Amino acid sequence: GAGVSQTPSNKVTEKGKYVELRCDPISGHTALYWYRQSLGQGPEFLIYFQGTGAADDSGLPNDRFFAVRPEGSVSTLKIQRTERGDSAVYLCASSLSGGAREQFFGPGTRLTVL
Amino acid sequence: AQSVTQLDSQVPVFEEAPVELRCNYSSSVSVYLFWYVQYPNQGLQLLLKYLSGSTLVKGINGFEAEFNKSQTSFHLRKPSVHISDTAEYFCAVSGGDNTDKLIFGTGTRLQVFP
Numbered sequence: 001g002a003g004v005s006q007t008p009s010n011k012v013t014e015k016g017k018y019v020e021l022r023c024d025p026i027s028g029h030t031a032l033y034w035y036r037q038s039l040g041q042g043p044e045f046l047i048y049f050q051g052t053g054a055a056d057d058s059g060l061p062n063d064r065f066f067a068v069r070p071e072g073s074v075s076t077l078k079i080q081r082t083e084r085g086d087s088a089v090y091l092c093a094s095s096l097s098g099g100a101r102e103q104f105f106g107p108g109t110r111l112t113v114l
Numbered sequence: 115a116q117s118v119t120q121l122d123s124q125v126p127v128f129e130e131a132p133v134e135l136r137c138n139y140s141s142s143v144s145v146y147l148f149w150y151v152q153y154p155n156q157g158l159q160l161l162l163k164y165l166s167g168s169t170l171v172k173g174i175n176g177f178e179a180e181f182n183k184s185q186t187s188f189h190l191r192k193p194s195v196h197i198s199d200t201a202e203y204f205c206a207v208s209g210g211d212n213t214d215k216l217i218f219g220t221g222t223r224l225q226v227f228p
Contacts, residue, residue, distance in 0.1 A: 004157070033215060042118075042204050042218030043158070056215060091158070095214070103216065105150075105158040 002026070004106035006092050012112045013082055021077040021109045025094030032075050033103060034067055035091040043091055049075060050097075082113045116141040116207050120219035128227050129197055135190040135222045137179075137205035145209040147188040148216065149179055152202040161203075164188065175199070200226045 005024045013019050025032050030051055035043035045059040049069045057067070064082075069075040079086055089110050093103040117140045127133045139145060149161040162173025169181040179190045188205060202223050206216040 031214070035216075035218075040220070042120075042206075042220050043216070045215040045217065048215050059215070093158075101214070102160050102163065103214070104160075107155075107157040 004092055004094055004104050006090075006106040006109050008109060009107065010110045010112075012114065014114050015082060015084060017082050017113075019079050019082055019111065021079075021090050021111070023075045023077070023092030023094075023106060025073060025075070025092070026104055027073075028096070029094035029104075030072065030097050031095045031101075031103075032069060033093045033095075034075070034077050035093065037089045037091055037108070039088075046077070079111075082111075084113050087111055087113045116145065116209075116217045118205050118207050118217055118219035120205055120222050122222050123220065124223045124225065126225045126227065127195055130194045132193050133191065133195050133199075133224065135203050135205075135224065137188045137190065137219060139186050139188065139205075139207045141186075141207060141209070143209060145207045146214075147179075147181060148206040148208070149173065149177070149188075149190050150204045150206060150218075151175075152204065152221075154201070158204065161190070195224070195226050197226050197228060199224060 007022045032049040034046040037043045048056040052072045064080045067077045089108040091108045092106045095101045095103045119138045121136045147164040150158040162171045164181045172178045202221045204221045205219045
């Protein structure tokens, strides 16, 4: 079956612009996570969805970042007024549910803010 | 708060030699521990995980790790590495709440030379 997919694979934007990053989780996975990986660093947690609701958004760095999962499947990470410091690889992962099950990661979206 | 320390940013090793990648964690509650591998231009892939039970965990591609609660360590080992093991390796921890968000270390770059 298909794994986690993310689109686009690369996104270049200008400072101040709005961007949307999409994640398609594995079918049937109720848990979905967003992480951000800066150059030379490990992935950093941003937000966790269980179904349609954001169960934990404590990792979102500020109010320019927002994520939705309206139907409990596809999720979109939205970044307003992008800054150069937002440049990173944004990773999405899904799992069957909570309970320390394996998280399956997508290939990521590389965001570059000029 | 939980944290993960990977003491070595880079580990060079010759093919067929043994290797150990070190990982130490900090947590005030019981944790689950993971090792992920990231090959160039690919997503994160789970190597192995410790949830409970036997402290010696075997994973894919001949890797194994040992959970040591007293030393708060979860070092990754392989008795004989291959060129194809060249990749970035991340140690991660979760637990203590019901979100299963992963806290990652900064990664160790394993470079295998012929």
